[in-house]
């Protein structure tokens with residue numbers, strides 16, 4: 001026990017739980033916390049130019065294996081500004097902790113933690129409030145239990161300004177690690193039998209299988225089971241592997257027909273990314289999220305467990321039951337891929353731009369792709385070669401550049417590139433200042449068509465050319481970037497994009513490449 005204020009109790013508790021970076025935007029009501037972070041040399045504090053960016057950066061940081069992504073913002077408007085990031089982290093199953101004051105929205109009268117929770121429930125896994133400095137270690141500890149077990153999702157902790165300022169005897173807690181469930185042995189045995197008896201097995205992997213790459217590949221090879229991924233699961237099995245079918249796309253006929261013919265589908269850590277194929281197929285689902293498993297229909301055989309342990313066990317059981325299969329499925333995979341990724345299926349100039357990025361980016365480099373025409377194209381056609389190398393928006397414009405900045409802080413050794421449209425980039429272009437201030441060497445590619453191009457295309461094609469609200473007046477992106485101190489060039493072709501991207505990655509500085517484009521078609 002020692003005497004400290006609430007701010008110190010928070011900073012010391014976060015450090016003990018493993019927090020090494022806090023994304024914040026400081027303000028009244030939490031000066032004691034900010035000062036305690038100043039006095040905690042093990043924690044790096046990164047200030048942003050908008051709270052929205054704190055929660056996005058925390059998300060990108062968590063995605064690249066930085067652990068829990070932590071944000072500290074003032075209550076009210078500051079907290080509300082983090083909600084797009086909370087919603088994105090919720091959807092993307094990312095452990096993001098937002099710490100704010102309390103209450104968020106008292107209109108003259110204080111609200112209870114219960115009432116605050118109602119607002120937060122759709123976008124948080126758990127929310128807690130510390131009522132005194134002595135409560136803080138326990139609330140933070142509980143927050144980390146939620147953040148590091150089961151399905152990873154955001155958590156909010158409220159600490160009022162009076163609690164930060166108050167002084168009390170505080171007992172700090174040690175962090176705990178929680179062993180993930182290994183999977184029920186009987187259920188794994190049953191699943192192994194289903195797989196060993198399957199004639200045309202398929203493996204469908206999502207983000208939750210990111211730490212089980214070798215296990216997934218071993219089982220796939222033994223069974224000669226092709227592997228498809230969700231968007232976030234790209235690269236868990238390299239696209240160069242003969243059994244890789246890339247991202248599952250049932251909207252593409254060449255996939256749909258073939259996926260329909262699989263008799264047993266093993267879905268690993270894919271959450272809602274497994275979209276279902278036909279009712280007659282048997283589905284085995286491995287997931288950490290008990291609710292996900294509980295929601296399943298009778299056709300699905302669910303196992304609550306850690307992907308790595310379950311896949312390792314399944315491989316051992318299957319290998320004990322049947323010899324490695326030797327059928328010709330890899331040739332089928334090759335035929336499907338050759339057609340899907342061949343010139344007939346492709347749109348230009350999108351294909352050439354995506355190829356240019358892919359060849360300039362190292363295999364373990366990270367692409368962060370948003371809600372823009374090139375981002376949509378990349379979902380199907382950007383090949384993943386290693387796990388956690390493709391981060392995509394979950395629907396909202398503006399998240400891409402901050403996600404990339406957070407990712408780069410977690411893994412400064414990796415090349416990190418974002419692709420935005422002109423519309424989306426200007427949501428958070430001010431964060432170029434943060435990139436320069438903290439030396440965050442992300443390369444932002446901005447495809448500029450002077451339009452909310454997706455929306456304009458819909459107006460032209462589906463609403464008799466009634467173009468309204470989608471033409472954009474833009475700044476000169478190159479000059480704007482330079483004004484922030486960001487290196488910038490304009491690339492007029494795919495070849496120029498490739499060489500500019502290589503140069504920017506080699507220079508290892510914050511950079512922006514503007515690519516002027518015209519109207520683009522869309523298929524998926």
Ligand SMILES: Cc1ncc(C[n+]2csc(CCOP(=O)(O)OP(=O)(O)O)c2C)c(N)n1
Pocket residue numbers: 371372373374395396397398420421422423424425447449451452453454455
């Ligand atoms: C927060 C948010 N607001 C609005 C939208 C709707 N929306 C989706 S794509 C788009 C246009 C994006 O324009 P730009 O970033 O320039 O990309 P482009 O479509 O031109 O390639 C809009 C407005 C959204 N997805 N998210």
Ligand SMILES: [Mg+2]
Pocket residue numbers: 421422423447448449450451452453
């Ligand atoms: Mg645009």
